[in-house]
Amino acid sequence: MGSEAVQVLTIDTLNPNVRAMRQTSSVYTRKAQIEKELKAGVEKPFTKVFRADVGDCQGGGQKPITFIRQVMALCSYPELLNSDEFPADAKERAKRILGECLGNSIGAYTSGWGLQAVRADVADYIARRDGHASDSNDIVLSTGASDAIRAVISLLLTGKDGAGRAGYMISVPHYPLYSASIVEFGAYPILYCLDEESNWSVSLGELEMSITDAKTKCKPRALVVINPGNPTGSVLSKENIREIIKFAFRHRLFLIADEVYQHNVWARDVKFISFKKVLMEMGFPYNKLQLASFMSASKGYAGECGARAGCVEVINLEPEVKAELFKILHVKLCPPVLGQAVLDCIVNPPKPGEPSYDRFIRETTDILSQLRAKAEFVTDVFKSVTGITCNKIQGAMYAFPRIFLPEKAVQAADAAGQAPDVFYCLELLEQTGISSVPGSSFWDMPGTYHIRISILPQMEELKPALEKLKEFHLNFLARYE
Amino acid sequence: MGSEAVQVLTIDTLNPNVRAMRQTSSVYTRKAQIEKELKAGVEKPFTKVFRADVGDCQGGGQKPITFIRQVMALCSYPELLNSDEFPADAKERAKRILGECLGNSIGAYTSGWGLQAVRADVADYIARRDGHASDSNDIVLSTGASDAIRAVISLLLTGKDGAGRAGYMISVPHYPLYSASIVEFGAYPILYCLDEESNWSVSLGELEMSITDAKTKCKPRALVVINPGNPTGSVLSKENIREIIKFAFRHRLFLIADEVYQHNVWARDVKFISFKKVLMEMGFPYNKLQLASFMSASKGYAGECGARAGCVEVINLEPEVKAELFKILHVKLCPPVLGQAVLDCIVNPPKPGEPSYDRFIRETTDILSQLRAKAEFVTDVFKSVTGITCNKIQGAMYAFPRIFLPEKAVQAADAAGQAPDVFYCLELLEQTGISSVPGSSFWDMPGTYHIRISILPQMEELKPALEKLKEFHLNFLARYE
Numbered sequence: 001m002g003s004e005a006v007q008v009l010t011i012d013t014l015n016p017n018v019r020a021m022r023q024t025s026s027v028y029t030r031k032a033q034i035e036k037e038l039k040a041g042v043e044k045p046f047t048k049v050f051r052a053d054v055g056d057c058q059g060g061g062q063k064p065i066t067f068i069r070q071v072m073a074l075c076s077y078p079e080l081l082n083s084d085e086f087p088a089d090a091k092e093r094a095k096r097i098l099g100e101c102l103g104n105s106i107g108a109y110t111s112g113w114g115l116q117a118v119r120a121d122v123a124d125y126i127a128r129r130d131g132h133a134s135d136s137n138d139i140v141l142s143t144g145a146s147d148a149i150r151a152v153i154s155l156l157l158t159g160k161d162g163a164g165r166a167g168y169m170i171s172v173p174h175y176p177l178y179s180a181s182i183v184e185f186g187a188y189p190i191l192y193c194l195d196e197e198s199n200w201s202v203s204l205g206e207l208e209m210s211i212t213d214a215k216t217k218c219k220p221r222a223l224v225v226i227n228p229g230n231p232t233g234s235v236l237s238k239e240n241i242r243e244i245i246k247f248a249f250r251h252r253l254f255l256i257a258d259e260v261y262q263h264n265v266w267a268r269d270v271k272f273i274s275f276k277k278v279l280m281e282m283g284f285p286y287n288k289l290q291l292a293s294f295m296s297a298s299k300g301y302a303g304e305c306g307a308r309a310g311c312v313e314v315i316n317l318e319p320e321v322k323a324e325l326f327k328i329l330h331v332k333l334c335p336p337v338l339g340q341a342v343l344d345c346i347v348n349p350p351k352p353g354e355p356s357y358d359r360f361i362r363e364t365t366d367i368l369s370q371l372r373a374k375a376e377f378v379t380d381v382f383k384s385v386t387g388i389t390c391n392k393i394q395g396a397m398y399a400f401p402r403i404f405l406p407e408k409a410v411q412a413a414d415a416a417g418q419a420p421d422v423f424y425c426l427e428l429l430e431q432t433g434i435s436s437v438p439g440s441s442f443w444d445m446p447g448t449y450h451i452r453i454s455i456l457p458q459m460e461e462l463k464p465a466l467e468k469l470k471e472f473h474l475n476f477l478a479r480y481e
Numbered sequence: 482m483g484s485e486a487v488q489v490l491t492i493d494t495l496n497p498n499v500r501a502m503r504q505t506s507s508v509y510t511r512k513a514q515i516e517k518e519l520k521a522g523v524e525k526p527f528t529k530v531f532r533a534d535v536g537d538c539q540g541g542g543q544k545p546i547t548f549i550r551q552v553m554a555l556c557s558y559p560e561l562l563n564s565d566e567f568p569a570d571a572k573e574r575a576k577r578i579l580g581e582c583l584g585n586s587i588g589a590y591t592s593g594w595g596l597q598a599v600r601a602d603v604a605d606y607i608a609r610r611d612g613h614a615s616d617s618n619d620i621v622l623s624t625g626a627s628d629a630i631r632a633v634i635s636l637l638l639t640g641k642d643g644a645g646r647a648g649y650m651i652s653v654p655h656y657p658l659y660s661a662s663i664v665e666f667g668a669y670p671i672l673y674c675l676d677e678e679s680n681w682s683v684s685l686g687e688l689e690m691s692i693t694d695a696k697t698k699c700k701p702r703a704l705v706v707i708n709p710g711n712p713t714g715s716v717l718s719k720e721n722i723r724e725i726i727k728f729a730f731r732h733r734l735f736l737i738a739d740e741v742y743q744h745n746v747w748a749r750d751v752k753f754i755s756f757k758k759v760l761m762e763m764g765f766p767y768n769k770l771q772l773a774s775f776m777s778a779s780k781g782y783a784g785e786c787g788a789r790a791g792c793v794e795v796i797n798l799e800p801e802v803k804a805e806l807f808k809i810l811h812v813k814l815c816p817p818v819l820g821q822a823v824l825d826c827i828v829n830p831p832k833p834g835e836p837s838y839d840r841f842i843r844e845t846t847d848i849l850s851q852l853r854a855k856a857e858f859v860t861d862v863f864k865s866v867t868g869i870t871c872n873k874i875q876g877a878m879y880a881f882p883r884i885f886l887p888e889k890a891v892q893a894a895d896a897a898g899q900a901p902d903v904f905y906c907l908e909l910l911e912q913t914g915i916s917s918v919p920g921s922s923f924w925d926m927p928g929t930y931h932i933r934i935s936i937l938p939q940m941e942e943l944k945p946a947l948e949k950l951k952e953f954h955l956n957f958l959a960r961y962e
Binding site: 007008009010011013014015016017018019021023024051054056057058059060064069070072073074077079080083085101102103105106107108109110143144146147150154155157158159161176177180181184186221222252254288290302303304305306307308316317318320321323324326327328330331332333334335336337338 | 538539735797801812818
């Protein structure tokens with residue numbers, strides 16, 4: 001008897017929805033291989049991979065905010081509360097968090113919703129941000145924003161096949177968590193293309209066209225909008241948000257607003273406006289729309305990706321519907337407790353006059369101004385290269401330039417069995433060590449090719465890397481023109 | 482127009498699988514209310530809820546292990562690496578973890594598998610535990626054990642309706658994560674009853690009967706076994722494990738071994754033996770069975786529930802199947818990084834001669850011996866009460882006594898619209914403040930009633946609480962006899 005006789009789980013018998021999820025990009029996989037090869041001493045035209053692929057702030061060299069890390073250390077090892085090395089407000093914050101924990105320990109489970117005090121601080125933050133009340137009973141803390149996003153998507157599933165299954169409207173391009181989860185859950189992704197010409201805004205005509213087309217294939221349930229945009233780096237205007245809200249109202253869609261980059265706005269002529277704020281300002285009946293808005297400790301100025309902390313505000317949900325959301329979350333017990341503490345520091349930072357205030361402001365201003373400078377610099381570089389166009393990076397952490405590939409390059413990619421953008425990114429990686437994400441990882445945009453480059457690496461590394469990228473690009477054009 | 486016109490998500494339109502998941506027990510809900518009432522000054526026959534319901538070690542007053550917390554603090558705030566207050570081995574460990582992180586920061590994302598060094602330490606731990614090799618490529622770190630369990634369940638889904646949908650064999654009683662996830666995912670729970678008379682062992686006859694019965698309703702894919710048992714407190718014998726493995730082999734089932742309580746064995750005449758070890762010792766073809774075995778930082782001696790750290794070893798999976806598992810995990814980016822550090826301290830604790838060794842041994846021995854004493858004490862108490870029988874607590878963190886309810890009590894419960902065990906637990910809670918879990922929360926065992934009581938509260942609180950429980954029980958019997 002061969003061992004295959006006892007293999008229950010093979011590539012042919014595993015969950016077909018998981019199989020239908022897209023593979024990790026071959027560029028990502030090749031990056032990992034190259035890093036191993038470099039470690040093993042294999043000679044390359046570079047000594048180190050330049051990671052411009054992931055939205056990983058501290059992985060790119062950003063320094064953590066001292067206040068946040070002090071609170072984490074104090075919560076982890078409360079003996080430090082007796083140390084003179086920590087400012088009084090960090091100690092106070094740690095004591096407050098510990099006081100909320102059972103047994104005064106971050107080692108205890110919290111409620112599946114998260115600590116009540118942190119939820120209240122999130123609600124206060126949102127109320128200040130929007131000028132509209134927020135109820136802590138509408139706030140749920142989560143394991144990164146990802147987990148809350150998946151819980152909300154799950155709640156909206158209709159659980160039926162064919163035309164009865166739930167459809168989720170999602171932009172092209174989009175952060176792949178959405179399509180991956182929709183496909184894993186057996187639902188239907190209703191794709192709508194963002195308007196690159198008009199700075200990646202959401203076009204009403206496109207929304208209408210895509211929902212009309214989808215209605216024979218699924219039951220449209222929700223509309224996902226990522227603002228500021230990932231991968232696009234755009235920031236939606238209030239007018240565009242109003243149009244989107246009206247559209248969602250007209251088609252009875254649940255609004256899923258991914259607003260994890262709300263602190264990351266760089267262009268001086270735009271600002272972040274939350275869907276909640278606009279919807280409240282529009283008044284009845286729009287203020288009765290159901291909305292889930294997500295934020296995260298991984299982005300903004302903190303960039304505490306490793307803490308896996310996020311939250312969602314759900315509005316206009318009946319209590320019994322929230323109880324059902326709780327069921328999904330409670331199965332996994334609770335979000336990481338130190339992550340909850342991190343989020344608390346972000347939504348309720350040191351105040352003027354408190355001992356950590358000046359340092360906190362200095363550090364956050366420094367991080368945000370560096371990111372702004374890099375957003376401007378990267379935009380300028382991409383605008384200056386032949387065969388590349390690039391919208392201004394208004395927000396978030398990425399440039400998403402369009403790459404005009406010569407026909408011969410497209411043929412070469414085809415011969416290699418690769419999508420043209422993947423082919424380009426792989427060549428870039430092999431020749432320069434620059435790791436980027438091909439546009440098709442954010443879903444295919446027919447006829448156009450893009451790459452996503454993060455602005456997170458430090459400026460002193462970003463500058464020479466973009467020089468290399470430019471050189472590579474011109475050589476690439478020359479080779480295939 | 483009423484606001485209901487814009488309510489996309491109502492109790493009637495939400496995911497029917499989520500609705501089909503069981504509600505949180507009304508005892509749990511009532512506990513939370515009572516705690517609020519106490520806070521608000523409402524008079525009760527008690528001043529504080531006695532939480533014997535959740536497996537929350539530090540929530541119950543257990544002290545964290547110093548070495549673990551020092552490593553967490555050092556990783557969070559590396560300035561402390563310069564402090565004389567921390568032992569050299571804790572600093573070394575923190576430096577090693579930080580060195581594995583991008584940007585030397587726990588704020589960076591790790592791989593979706595977790596940090597390679599931690600995976601290697603887990604593999605070494607398993608190899609030492611079992612006397613059989615373990616490959617770090619088979620180890621996946623996760624957000625608690627829960628997340629890895631759900632990922633493996635998801636991977637095994639067949640994605641078909643009716644008789645084609647995946648069936649998972651799961652014991653009655655069982656930790657409700659399993660049935661909740663199976664129901665949420667639209668799969669079929671194949672229930673098999675544990676044999677209470679024979680110390681909650683797994684009966685081969687029962688397994689055969691339940692799979693035969695299920696084959697018309699689903700496609701059986703996996704067999705879940707929780708050892709040491711939750712809620713049962715039993716520890717399976719090697720002979721019983723061998724029988725289970727043979728059964729899984731015969732029916733081509735994937736084995737899901739929930740071994741999160743592997744460090745929690747109290748009876749001196751039993752020991753924990755992993756499924757992997759038995760399967761390896763049985764040789765071909767059994768050593769080719771596919772198995773996922775879970776462990777957790779939340780249990781054992783560490784009890785770091787709030788860190789949300791766990792891992793799984795998957796064996797006999799083809800690389801391309803593991804790549805599909807990665808897809809599910811990678812969607813959510815990575816497990817909490819400090820949780821990975823905590824898990825590392827557990828699987829690779831201080832060694833003899835290292836500065837933290839003595840304290841580590843003292844603290845872990847203290848915790849484990851206290852738990853053993855409580856396991857013995859609680860068993861003895863429940864064995865001594867009229868109308869209650871209780872198997873010896875061999876392992877895990879719970880007593881699961883059987884309560885013999887008088888017919889009149891069952892009628893009173895019926896009149897109150899409650900299951901009899903829920904009725905009992907609610908009365909217990911209202912009268913004594915003791916919070917327990919009704920047996921039916923671990924799925925219904927026809928004709929018998931149980932409660933789960935955790936042994937985690939400190940002995941000085943546990944003793945008077947069990948006295949109160951005894952008194953309550955005798956009054957309850959007297960009232961309804």
